[in-house]
Amino acid sequence: MPTYDFVCLDCRKRFDIFLSYQEYGTKAVACAHCSSANVRRRVPRVRVLKSDEQRLSALGDPSMLDGIDDDPVALGRMMRKMGSELGEGLPPEFSDVVDRLEAGQSPEEIESAIPDLAEGLGGGDMGDMGGFDD
Known part of the structure; x- marks a missing residue:
């Protein structure tokens, strides 16, 4: 039914x-x-089914990275989109971090507010985005 x-x-x-x-x-x-x-x-939202290849291709769009360097809100939006595209398997801390970014907190403020966060997300330093190279 x-x-x-x-x-x-x-x-x-x-x-x-x-x-x-x-x-x-x-x-x-x-x-x-x-x-x-x-x-x-x-009436529920309509969802369009995409293949894994289509979802990953959309995540590779360079325009997604525009403006995230010094804007925690834009970074939070990008992370939320990536999280929804990737689907399951994200730790519960991920949603908390994204909520804080979208509220305007900087990665450094989040890291100091949640000291055990780096360990819960697999190590690394949020200030350097978990090890991305420039």
């Missing part, structure tokens, strides 16, 4: 329900949190 995403217009919480194709549109839907019938279906 397909899963349908809804949002409750009363309590503003999201919930999923399973409905058969026959039930959809005929069965009454109520909020799973507050039981309100005042709900609206959420």
